[in-house]
Amino acid sequence: MDLQRCLAHLDEAIEAAAVLGIEATAAASVRDTARTRLGFPSDAYVLAMAGGTGVGKSTILNALAGEEVSPASARRPTTAEPVAWIPANKREELAGLLSWLGVTQVREHRAESLGQLAVLDLPDFDSIAPEHRERVDTLLPRVDAVAWVVDPEKYKDEIMHGGYLRTFAPRLRHQLVVLNRSDLLSAEDAMRVSDDMRTQLGREGLATIGVAITRARDGAAGIGEFRHWLDSGVEAKRIVASRIAAEAHEAVRDLAARTGVADGGAVPLIDPARRERALDAVGRGVLALVDIRGLERQAVAATRLAARPRGAGPFGHLTSWVYRLTGRARASADPAGFLRRWQSRGSLAPAVEPLRELIAVTLPTVPGSVRGGLATLSTPAIFEQRLAGAIDQSLAAESAAFRVPTSVLWSVIGLAQYAVTALLLFCALWFAALFLIHEAPVGSVDVPYLGRVPTPVVLLSVTLLIGFLLAQALRLHAGWLGRRWARRIGHRVTREVRERITESLLLPIERFDSARQQLANAAAGATEDCVSAATPAR
Numbered sequence: 388m389d390l391q392r393c394l395a396h397l398d399e400a401i402e403a404a405a406v407l408g409i410e411a412t413a414a415a416s417v418r419d420t421a422r423t424r425l426g427f428p429s430d431a432y433v434l435a436m437a438g439g440t441g442v443g444k445s446t447i448l449n450a451l452a453g454e455e456v457s458p459a460s461a462r463r464p465t466t467a468e469p470v471a472w473i474p475a476n477k478r479e480e481l482a483g484l485l486s487w488l489g490v491t492q493v494r495e496h497r498a499e500s501l502g503q504l505a506v507l508d509l510p511d512f513d514s515i516a517p518e519h520r521e522r523v524d525t526l527l528p529r530v531d532a533v534a535w536v537v538d539p540e541k542y543k544d545e546i547m548h549g550g551y552l553r554t555f556a557p558r559l560r561h562q563l564v565v566l567n568r569s570d571l572l573s574a575e576d577a578m579r580v581s582d583d584m585r586t587q588l589g590r591e592g593l594a595t596i597g598v599a600i601t602r603a604r605d606g607a608a609g610i611g612e613f614r615h616w617l618d619s620g621v622e623a624k625r626i627v628a629s630r631i632a633a634e635a636h637e638a639v640r641d642l643a644a645r646t647g648v649a650d651g652g653a654v655p656l657i658d659p660a661r662r663e664r665a666l667d668a669v670g671r672g673v674l675a676l677v678d679i680r681g682l683e684r685q686a687v688a689a690t691r692l693a694a695r696p697r698g699a700g701p702f703g704h705l706t707s708w709v710y711r712l713t714g715r716a717r718a719s720a721d722p723a724g725f726l727r728r729w730q731s732r733g734s735l736a737p738a739v740e741p742l743r744e745l746i747a748v749t750l751p752t753v754p755g756s757v758r759g760g761l762a763t764l765s766t767p768a769i770f771e772q773r774l775a776g777a778i779d780q781s782l783a784a785e786s787a788a789f790r791v792p793t794s795v796l797w798s799v800i801g802l803a804q805y806a807v808t809a810l811l812l813f814c815a816l817w818f819a820a821l822f823l824i825h826e827a828p829v830g831s832v833d834v835p836y837l838g839r840v841p842t843p844v845v846l847l848s849v850t851l852l853i854g855f856l857l858a859q860a861l862r863l864h865a866g867w868l869g870r871r872w873a874r875r876i877g878h879r880v881t882r883e884v885r886e887r888i889t890e891s892l893l894l895p896i897e898r899f900d901s902a903r904q905q906l907a908n909a910a911a912g913a914t915e916d917c918v919s920a921a922t923p924a925r
């Protein structure tokens with residue numbers, strides 16, 4: 388159960404690494420190896436004998452078997468192909484596992500007490516034959532346990548310590564160093580060398596690895612400590628699980644370390660408060676370009692233009708037709724066009740600066756492996772391009788939905804203007820009649836300050852005044868509607884632009900941050916589940 392959870396953490400970590408652009412092929416291969424290994428039916432575990440040439444790997448196996456299983460000799464190197472020594476009754480169930488390991492040389496044993504054990508005698512990893520080392524390197528990630536065989540001459544070898552132990556030991560739980568050919572030393576010296584080896588393992592952070600002293604040439608009697616370790620009663624299943632868990636844990640830890648996150652905690656790359664401030668600044672810069680005030684003027688003009696044919700009486704049609712014909716309407720009463728032309732009003736460069744700067748400041752604090760992805764995001768050209776795209780999209784969506792406001796009041800005013808025009812005509816006829824018919828009787832009205840004023844003059848003045856007031860009412864009402872409309876557009880555009888900036892510029896960073904958090908969580912989970920799955924139950 389712990390093991391399945393442990394592998395799930397590895398999956399999460401690999402997924403997060405993909406978002407972060409971190410190379411995770413090694414981790415993916417760990418995962419694949421783990422799943423394949425778990426897919427084999429056998430409950431036996433595979434122990435590899437690894438070491439330099441001539442340290443006695445094959446001799447130890449032969450001592451264990453009590454017969455010659457893998458030829459050993461003074462010729463260097465001797466073993467070129469790995470030899471598997473397996474329980475006879477498990478031959479069939481181990482067939483798949485052995486072919487996955489690429490092992491063709493198979494010997495059987497009937498040792499009751501070693502019924503769960505398959506030993507692999509590997510070629511050396513330090514001889515003149517480079518293909519031996521290659522074999523070892525491809526096999527070691529697939530075996531369940533390792534006996535690192537050294538001798539008094541080679542126990543300090545750099546290939547063993549700097550190369551193999553450093554790489555593989557942290558990814559194994561069931562492992563042992565076997566100090567062979569100890570008969571070449573006095574008993575005290577053998578103890579001294581094995582203590583020295585332990586000290587060195589401790590320095591390398593591998594203090595949990597035990598050291599067994601053997602004399603394989605003496606047969607079974609010479610490998611008592613090694614045999615004791617084999618018989619120590621660790622369940623084979625547990626060994627297989629511990630190996631996979633240890634490998635998975637290392638892989639997750641490696642990904643987390645390269646991302647710069649610790650177990651459980653990934654401090655956000657960008658401080659949320661600073662992010663908000665930068666976003667506000669960008670929003671202000673963008674809206675200055677979009678020019679909401681200019682938009683308001685255009686919207687008011689467009690609304691007035693729409694009101695004119697309906698509310699300005701018989702001449703309204705004429706003037707609005709003239710406006711349209713001369714292009715005046717297009718230039719100053721076209722809010723949609725005004726929005727679309729935002730880019731002609733200046734450069735975006737100053738607007739993106741606060742956000743770009745924020746990312747530039749953040750970059751040095753980000754681990755090298757993730758820096759690349761973030762750096763691309765903060766390239767001014769890409770930033771501007773994205774922002775421009777975001778603004779274009781939101782403005783296009785907004786202006787496509789434009790409907791110039793309208794009102795029935797305009798028709799009422801329009802009707803009244805027709806009446807005014809009729810009255811004006813009547814006055815004109817009256818004046819004409821007065822000119823033509825001399826001595827025509829005409830009434831008069833008493834007007835304060837002016838005295839008696841002829842009725843047609845009063846009527847004409849009143850009609851003109853009403854006409855003027857109606858025109859003003861239309862202007863004011865249309866202006867009020869236009870401004871209200873413009874304010875609504877302004878709010879929507881502001882909100883939309885902000886949303887799109889967040890989506891196209893900050894979302895990638897947030898995705899980045901959440902991937903880092905996911906990796907940190909996976910690392911914490913792996914520390915818990917993989918460690919408990921990897922504990923060698925003794």
Ligand SMILES: Nc1nc2c(ncn2[C@@H]2O[C@H](COP(=O)(O)OP(=O)(O)OP(=O)(O)O)[C@@H](O)[C@H]2O)c(=O)[nH]1
Nearest residue numbers: 441443444445446459460464465466511602603604
């Ligand atoms: N003195 C002494 N010699 C040993 C001991 N174990 C093995 N040898 C000898 O060391 C030589 C090499 O042994 P192998 O078992 O072939 O060594 P190996 O590690 O398998 O070597 P490669 O197959 O080349 O990697 C042989 O001549 C063995 O007889 C030991 O405990 N004491």
Ligand SMILES: [Mg+2]
Nearest residue numbers: 444445465466
């Ligand atoms: Mg050998």
